[in-house]
Amino acid sequence: MDLQIALLLGQDGITNGAIYALLSLALVLVFTVTRVIFIPQGEFVAFGALTLASLQTGVLPGTLWLLIGLGAVAGLIDTVFALRDRQLQRIPRILGINLALPLALAGLLANIPLSSLGLPIQVLLTLAVVVPLGPLIYRLVFQPIAEASVLVLLIVAVSVHVTLTGLGLFFFGAEGSRTPSFTDASFEIGDAMIQGQTLLVVAASLTLIVALYLFFERTLWGKALRATAMNRTGARLMGISATMAGKLSFSVAALIGAFSGILISPITTIYYDSGFLIGLKGFVGAIVGGLGSYPLAAAGAVMVGLLESYSSFWASAFKEVIVFTLIIPVLVWRSLTTRHTEEEE
Amino acid sequence: MSSPSFASTRLAVLSLALVSLSAFADINVGVSVSATGPAASLGIPEKNTIALLPKTIGGQKVNYIVLDDATDTTSAVKNMRKLVAEDKVDVVIGSTTAPNSLAMTDIAAESETPLISLAGSAIIVEPVDAKRHWVFKTAQNDAHMATAIVEHMLNNKVQTVAFIGFADAYGEGWFKEFAKIAEARKIRIVASERFQRNDTSVTGQALKIIAAKPDAVLIGAAGTPAVLPQKTLKEKGFKGFVYQTHGVANSEFLRIGGKDVEGALLPVGPLVVAAQLPDSAPSKKVALDFITRYETAYGKGTVSAFGGHAWDAGLLLGAAIPQALKKAQPGTREFRSALRDALEGVKNLPAAHGVFNLNAQDHQGFDQRARVMARIEGGTWKLVK
Numbered sequence: 001m002d003l004q005i006a007l008l009l010g011q012d013g014i015t016n017g018a019i020y021a022l023l024s025l026a027l028v029l030v031f032t033v034t035r036v037i038f039i040p041q042g043e044f045v046a047f048g049a050l051t052l053a054s055l056q057t058g059v060l061p062g063t064l065w066l067l068i069g070l071g072a073v074a075g076l077i078d079t080v081f082a083l084r085d086r087q088l089q090r091i092p093r094i095l096g097i098n099l100a101l102p103l104a105l106a107g108l109l110a111n112i113p114l115s116s117l118g119l120p121i122q123v124l125l126t127l128a129v130v131v132p133l134g135p136l137i138y139r140l141v142f143q144p145i146a147e148a149s150v151l152v153l154l155i156v157a158v159s160v161h162v163t164l165t166g167l168g169l170f171f172f173g174a175e176g177s178r179t180p181s182f183t184d185a186s187f188e189i190g191d192a193m194i195q196g197q198t199l200l201v202v203a204a205s206l207t208l209i210v211a212l213y214l215f216f217e218r219t220l221w222g223k224a225l226r227a228t229a230m231n232r233t234g235a236r237l238m239g240i241s242a243t244m245a246g247k248l249s250f251s252v253a254a255l256i257g258a259f260s261g262i263l264i265s266p267i268t269t270i271y272y273d274s275g276f277l278i279g280l281k282g283f284v285g286a287i288v289g290g291l292g293s294y295p296l297a298a299a300g301a302v303m304v305g306l307l308e309s310y311s312s313f314w315a316s317a318f319k320e321v322i323v324f325t326l327i328i329p330v331l332v333w334r335s336l337t338t339r340h341t342e343e344e345e
Numbered sequence: 346m347s348s349p350s351f352a353s354t355r356l357a358v359l360s361l362a363l364v365s366l367s368a369f370a371d372i373n374v375g376v377s378v379s380a381t382g383p384a385a386s387l388g389i390p391e392k393n394t395i396a397l398l399p400k401t402i403g404g405q406k407v408n409y410i411v412l413d414d415a416t417d418t419t420s421a422v423k424n425m426r427k428l429v430a431e432d433k434v435d436v437v438i439g440s441t442t443a444p445n446s447l448a449m450t451d452i453a454a455e456s457e458t459p460l461i462s463l464a465g466s467a468i469i470v471e472p473v474d475a476k477r478h479w480v481f482k483t484a485q486n487d488a489h490m491a492t493a494i495v496e497h498m499l500n501n502k503v504q505t506v507a508f509i510g511f512a513d514a515y516g517e518g519w520f521k522e523f524a525k526i527a528e529a530r531k532i533r534i535v536a537s538e539r540f541q542r543n544d545t546s547v548t549g550q551a552l553k554i555i556a557a558k559p560d561a562v563l564i565g566a567a568g569t570p571a572v573l574p575q576k577t578l579k580e581k582g583f584k585g586f587v588y589q590t591h592g593v594a595n596s597e598f599l600r601i602g603g604k605d606v607e608g609a610l611l612p613v614g615p616l617v618v619a620a621q622l623p624d625s626a627p628s629k630k631v632a633l634d635f636i637t638r639y640e641t642a643y644g645k646g647t648v649s650a651f652g653g654h655a656w657d658a659g660l661l662l663g664a665a666i667p668q669a670l671k672k673a674q675p676g677t678r679e680f681r682s683a684l685r686d687a688l689e690g691v692k693n694l695p696a697a698h699g700v701f702n703l704n705a706q707d708h709q710g711f712d713q714r715a716r717v718m719a720r721i722e723g724g725t726w727k728l729v730k
Contacts (some may be wrong), residue, residue, distance in 0.1 A: 005552045005556060008548065008552055008581070009548065009552065012546055012548035012549070015546075016545060016546055019545075173385075174382075174383055174385050174386060175386060175569055175597045175601070176569050176570075176601060177601070178572075178601055264545060267546070268544075268545040268546065269569055269570065269572060269573060271569075273543070274543050274545070277543050278545065308546075309546070309549050310549065311549070312540075312544075312546070312547065312549030312550055313549035313550070314549075316512075316538040316540060316549065316550045317538075317539040319540075319541075319549075320541065
């Protein structure tokens with residue numbers, strides 16, 4: 001292995017690591033706020049990539065029907081609750097958000113020439129379709145069992161993952177898709193060629209991480225999420241709704257997932273079930289951070305990316321073995337060095 | 346002779362003939378293919394082709410009972426049991442994948458029903474033992490295809506080859522098959538790498554391959570995941586030959602691969618490049634006939650190599666059933682046994698993917714006429730002459 005190969009491998013590892021880092025942040029966020037280990041995180045990656053790909057071929061994506069379906073069910077349930085509580089004034093808002101908005105989006109998508117739109121608009125439309133799935137899933141699946149134990153939440157998360165994967169196969173078929181690159185530019189630095197797309201992924205990931213930092217530090221909503229993560233009961237006493245915090249954290253997780261999918265889809269072919277493995281590697285990163293620390297999770301995820309890249313060079317047949325075996329020494333180290341401070345349940 | 350007795354004799358003869366005719370039951374052909382699940386892109390054209398198979402063979406009505414096994418081994422076994430026990434079929438066609446076909450083999454032997462598999466792996470019919478006695482298959486063996494690649498390498502003075510394949514049975518099977526033939530022909534394998542179907546990057550493997558400086562690379566992968574290694578090799582500046590396997594010969598591969606897979610070389614069944622074959626090729630007429638029928642029914646450009654395997658299974662039955670009908674009646678054990686013997690005796694039958702010459706040792710029956718080399722040019726398959 002000479003320097004050039006080492007640089008190329010490093011570049012590849014950091015590109016993948018950046019995606020894993022984004023996902024690990026989403027996992028940490030969702031876990032700290034709602035105690036859900038969000039296995040379906042990867043599905044948002046696949047949905048983001050495949051929705052963009054079908055928009056680019058001018059086909060209405062199947063995720064749109066999922067959005068309308070989930071919206072209708074959520075709208076119906078909330079309307080029934082509002083009627084029961086005799087809060088009729090809430091109904092227009094409920095129906096507006098859960099029914100009218102998705103249908104308006106569907107009407108918009110059906111009436112514009114999808115494939116000839118500019119890439120930024122296609123990306124925005126993709127996010128508009130995929131991101132609302134996050135809070136809707138929270139509303140329908142996790143909100144009714146928000147007080148359940150971590151184990152129950154984990155089991156439910158697994159079942160959501162299996163359901164979404166099945167729906168992905170139904171919507172997008174068994175074959176994958178690859179979207180055209182955002183940029184074909186490449187730069188020569190020393191001996192190594194740097195692809196423009198790689199820089200874009202890293203830059204976009206960094207931007208998103210900085211944006212998340214500002215969101216948590218500077219905005220009221222971000223602070224509310226942090227408060228809920230630190231102490232759910234305390235936050236509720238201060239008037240922060242746990243439901244709002246849950247929906248918000250799922251929205252952010254869905255946004256990160258879909259955005260990662262859009263970033264990665266020009267680099268590799270994404271299949272309906274590709275997301276799981278990508279999400280799992282983000283999870284390994286999050287574990288390095290003990291599912292609690294954002295910087296450690298991000299660093300862990302980048303390390304997973306680098307490890308994966310170098311091990312694919314040295315022993316490609318054992319790459320996944322090496323990456324996932326990493327979790328064992330990390331867990332041993334964490335259990336030896338940290339005090340057990342799990343919240344009372 | 347008085348006329349009444351003559352009439353009654355005639356009546357008796359006539360009624361006897363009627364009795365024997367009505368006892369001559371329809372021929373029932375069971376079909377189990379993977380029309381859904383991961384192998385759906387293979388199973389759907391196979392299922393479509395079954396609908397085009399002849400409705401009468403040897404003057405006898407043929408019923409096709411088509412089931413879907415969802416690319417699942419358990420369902421394949423269940424289908425096979427249902428076909429032999431409830432539908433009392435005379436022969437079964439299926440399944441699409443090797444694991445499913447292998448699982449069905451046991452029941453074929455146990456119920457003494459001939460089975461015609463559509464999968465690629467040679468292990469389905471080799472070696473012909475007590476169980477495989479009942480099993481035939483229409484798709485080319487991997488070895489047929491590997492020899493085509495090695496031949497092309499020798500003709501183009503390739504001395505060193507790197508291999509990158511799936512880290513599963515498909516990749517391992519190809520590596521073993523290819524390494525055996527390549528070593529015998531003095532082609533050196535300088536690197537052997539693996540990747541997962543779902544991998545988002547194969548940069549490490551590609552760099553290692555390039556560092557080994559091979560004359561050519563063989564990618565042992567099926568379907569659209571085979572695009573990634575070729576794309577990465579191209580990106581990192583590999584200039585040698587890139588060989589793919591016949592597992593990529595569908596239009597999805599061309600759609601996903603686009604510019605990145607231009608120039609790839611691969612062995613394919615003659616059906617894939619039928620229109621470009623010389624008129625002397627035995628498969629040309631059969632293949633073009635099949636393509637016309639298929640595209641009339643399902644639209645232009647819809648035909649794929651996999652439908653051809655099902656069509657060839659139909660051709661085998663078309664040749665064997667008239668022989669078996671001479672010996673026994675459909676629906677009986679004797680008929681199934683006679684049909685099996687007749688299948689084994691098929692000689693010089695031109696099919697869409699080659700020429701069948703079966704015997705007691707070879708239940709596949711193709712030779713080197715069953716594959717040609719193709720190159721991807723301008724987004725289509727071009728015959729390499």
